Amino acid sequence: MDDTIKSAVLPLSGGMDSATVLAIARSQGYRVHALSFDYGQRNRAELECAAKVAKAQGAVSHVTVKVDLSAFGGSALTGDIPVPKGVGQPAGIPATYVPARNTVFLSLALAYAETLGTGDIFIGVNALDYSGYPDCRPEYIRAYETMANLAVKQAVEGDIRITIHTPLIAMTKARIVGRGIELGVDYSITLSCYDPGPEGLHCGRCAACGLRAKGFAEAGVADSAPRMAYND
Amino acid sequence: MDDTIKSAVLPLSGGMDSATVLAIARSQGYRVHALSFDYGQRNRAELECAAKVAKAQGAVSHVTVKVDLSAFGGSALTGDIPVPKGVGQPAGIPATYVPARNTVFLSLALAYAETLGTGDIFIGVNALDYSGYPDCRPEYIRAYETMANLAVKQAVEGDIRITIHTPLIAMTKARIVGRGIELGVDYSITLSCYDPGPEGLHCGRCAACGLRAKGFAEAGVADSAPRMAYND
Numbered sequence: 001m002d003d004t005i006k007s008a009v010l011p012l013s014g015g016m017d018s019a020t021v022l023a024i025a026r027s028q029g030y031r032v033h034a035l036s037f038d039y040g041q042r043n044r045a046e047l048e049c050a051a052k053v054a055k056a057q058g059a060v061s062h063v064t065v066k067v068d069l070s071a072f073g074g075s076a077l078t079g080d081i082p083v084p085k086g087v088g089q090p091a092g093i094p095a096t097y098v099p100a101r102n103t104v105f106l107s108l109a110l111a112y113a114e115t116l117g118t119g120d121i122f123i124g125v126n127a128l129d130y131s132g133y134p135d136c137r138p139e140y141i142r143a144y145e146t147m148a149n150l151a152v153k154q155a156v157e158g159d160i161r162i163t164i165h166t167p168l169i170a171m172t173k174a175r176i177v178g179r180g181i182e183l184g185v186d187y188s189i190t191l192s193c194y195d196p197g198p199e200g201l202h203c204g205r206c207a208a209c210g211l212r213a214k215g216f217a218e219a220g221v222a223d224s225a226p227r228m229a230y231n232d
Numbered sequence: 233m234d235d236t237i238k239s240a241v242l243p244l245s246g247g248m249d250s251a252t253v254l255a256i257a258r259s260q261g262y263r264v265h266a267l268s269f270d271y272g273q274r275n276r277a278e279l280e281c282a283a284k285v286a287k288a289q290g291a292v293s294h295v296t297v298k299v300d301l302s303a304f305g306g307s308a309l310t311g312d313i314p315v316p317k318g319v320g321q322p323a324g325i326p327a328t329y330v331p332a333r334n335t336v337f338l339s340l341a342l343a344y345a346e347t348l349g350t351g352d353i354f355i356g357v358n359a360l361d362y363s364g365y366p367d368c369r370p371e372y373i374r375a376y377e378t379m380a381n382l383a384v385k386q387a388v389e390g391d392i393r394i395t396i397h398t399p400l401i402a403m404t405k406a407r408i409v410g411r412g413i414e415l416g417v418d419y420s421i422t423l424s425c426y427d428p429g430p431e432g433l434h435c436g437r438c439a440a441c442g443l444r445a446k447g448f449a450e451a452g453v454a455d456s457a458p459r460m461a462y463n464d
Contacts, residue, residue, distance in 0.1 A: 066300045067340075072347045099346035100339055103383045107332055107339040108299075114331035115304045134388040143379035150375050151335045156366035 007031045008120035008165070009113045011105045012062070014049030016190045016212060017124035017168055020176050022057040023183035024167045025122045032122070034059040035112055037105055039069040039098070045200030049191040056186050065108055069098065102135035106144055106164065114152050119160040126168045126176070141166055173215025181221060188224035202227040239263045240352035240397070241345045243337045244294070246281030248422045248444060249356035249400055252408050254289040255415035256399045257354045264354070266291040267344055269337055271301040271330070277432030281423040288418050297340055301330060334367035338376055342394065346384050351392040358400045358408070373398055405447025413453060420456035434459040 008025055012018045012034040025032050034054040036047055047064060054062035102125065109121045125136040134140060141164050148162040149155045155162050168176055180187065194206040202209050204227050216223040240257055244250045244266040257264050266286040268279055279296060286294035334357065341353045357368040366372060373396050380394040381387045387394050400408055412419065424444040425434040434441050436459050448455040 063303055065303055066298060068298045069340075069343060071295055071297055072344050098343075100343035100384055103339045103380070104336075104343055107335045111301060111330075111332035111336055112304050134385060135383045137382070140379070140382040143375070143382050147372070147375035147379045148332075148335070150369070150372040151367045152332055153366060 005031075006120065007033060007060075007116050007118040008122050009033050009035055009109045009116065009118065010059070010122040011109055011124075012036050012050045012054055012059070013124070014046040014051075014053060014190060015124070015192045015208075016180065016185075016187055016215075017126060017176060018050075019053045019057060019185050019187070019190045020180040020183070021122050021124040021165075021167060022053065022059060023180060023185045025165070026058055027183055030120065030122075031060045032058075033112065033116060034062040035105075035109055036062065036064040037108070038064055038066045039101075039104075040071075043191070043194065043196055045196050046191055048200065049189060052189040056189060063112070067104060067108065069101075069104070072099065100135070102133070102140075103144070106148075110148050110152060110162065113162070114154050117154065117160070119155060119162040120165065121162070122165040122167070124168050125166050126171060126173075128170065128172050136169075138166075138169055141169070172218065173211055174218035177215045177219035177221055181219070188226075190225060192225075197228045199226070204228060237263075238352065239265060239292075239348050239350040240354050241265050241267055241341045241348065241350065242291070242354040243341055243356075244268050244282045244286055244291070245356070246278040246285060246422060247356070247424045247440075248412070248417075248419055248447075249358060249408060250282075251285045251289060251417050251419070251422045252412040252415070253354050253356040253397075253399055254285065254291060255412060255417045257397070258290055259415055262352065262354075263292045264290070265344065265348060266294040267337075267341055268294065268296040269340070270296055270298045271333075271336075272303075275423070275426065275428055277428050278423055280432065281421060284421040288421060295344070299336060299340065301333075301336070304331065332367070334365075334372075335376070338380075338396065342380050342384060345394070346386050349386065349392070351387060351394040352397060353394070354397040354399070356400055357398050358403060358405075360402065360404055368401075370398075370401055373401070404450070405443055406450030409447045409451035409453055413451070420458075422457060424457075429460045431458070436460060 006029055008030040010022055010032050022032055036050040038047060113121055127137050145164045154160040191200055192208045192212040193202040194208045195203050202225060238261055240262040242254055242264050254264055268282040270279060345353055359369050377396045386392040423432055424440045426438040426440045427435050434457060
């Protein structure tokens with residue numbers, strides 16, 4: 001064990017971004033408490049990957065919280081809307097957007113951080129290759145931080161400041177991959193796909209698989225994660 | 233049915249405040265979608281009261297979302313910390329504070345509102361008789377609203393503005409009771425107690441029961457909700 005005492009909470013999805021953030025937070029000396037969400041996502045393999053990543057990258061704990069977002073419907077990631085595939089996807093915010101997802105996840109992270117007595121929350125949002133989600137932008141994160149510092153006991157009555165750390169926010173996917181490789185991230189156990197095959201294989205054709213492939217290609221690194229064979 | 237088309241989401245607890253807000257929102261012409269939270273609270277009778285209130289006060293729908301806050305511990309309302317009773321309770325934010333509770337609830341309401349295509353969210357927070365919770369203050373609500381308008385697709389790309397309506401925020405408990413009585417709220421089916429008896433009876437001695445009793449007394453109205461008999 002190292003002798004640092006700073007603790008942080010990290011929403012951990014099982015994808016490559018939050019795995020990289022876990023490695024970055026560890027490299028900055030944080031004891032990282034990983035927090036995953038079972039929100040009715042149809043990609044169930046994601047939760048198994050999150051557990052593997054938490055262990056492989058040295059999180060001090062990993063909790064999965066059930067939040068039943070599927071009761072609301074409204075997204076291809078939780079409901080019956082098909083995941084868009086291939087080229088020619090419509091511009092703007094995609095169907096895979098989950099309403100208020102980062103707001104819900106950060107709020108649960110904020111609650112968890114308070115029980116741990118820390119104000120440090122890391123999140124793997126990315127504003128460059130961000131797929132059009134409004135809750136990945138810097139202005140959103142700043143507004144969230146302002147709100148959070150007015151919301152919780154430890155910030156309002158205590159001397160803890162809530163900080164939302166977003167080390168990936170200005171990075172390209174290629175830089176994320178490069179930084180992760182430097183820090184020893186094992187990307188073979190991460191899963192980015194919106195609609196993976198039955199064994200948790202990447203489909204290779206959704207927007208998330210496309211961004212991932214672009215990132216590895218531009219970083220000049222081979223992607224070791226398993227991918228489905230297809231021939232259309 | 234009336235011919236209004238405005239929809240709103242309301243976090244509904246089963247207590248007197250959110251019951252009153254439901255009646256106020258209805259009086260303003262809103263179709264109210266009530267949203268309750270099963271967050272591991274030890275007061276389970278609260279959820280049954282919420283269902284009764286939603287029906288009695290004319291909500292168009294009522295959904296209960298499970299969110300497992302009890303995994304975090306940290307509050308007398310979800311964990312093993314005893315609920316403080318009687319006079320001489322410590323100053324400041326009490327042990328019954330649930331970390332980031334309104335932030336978590338508003339965030340789920342924000343997600344639900346987006347699936348309904350509305351930006352109107354009502355919440356029964358009260359800054360006067362507020363029991364010391366930081367997430368009941370006007371500055372918190374304003375910061376939440378700012379954040380929410382940067383968070384969701386319908387506000388960022390669409391023309392819907394997120395508005396957090398807090399009709400009770402500057403009212404005393406006595407005014408809340410008075411306004412509710414005017415609007416026909418049936419307070420006998422509401423439950424305010426932090427630690428009710430097995431049949432959902434008010435304990436009469438916790439901070440929430442104290443505030444409720446004060447409100448009815450000052451409004452000059454008898455409280456018709458059932459209360460435990462005790463003789464100490």
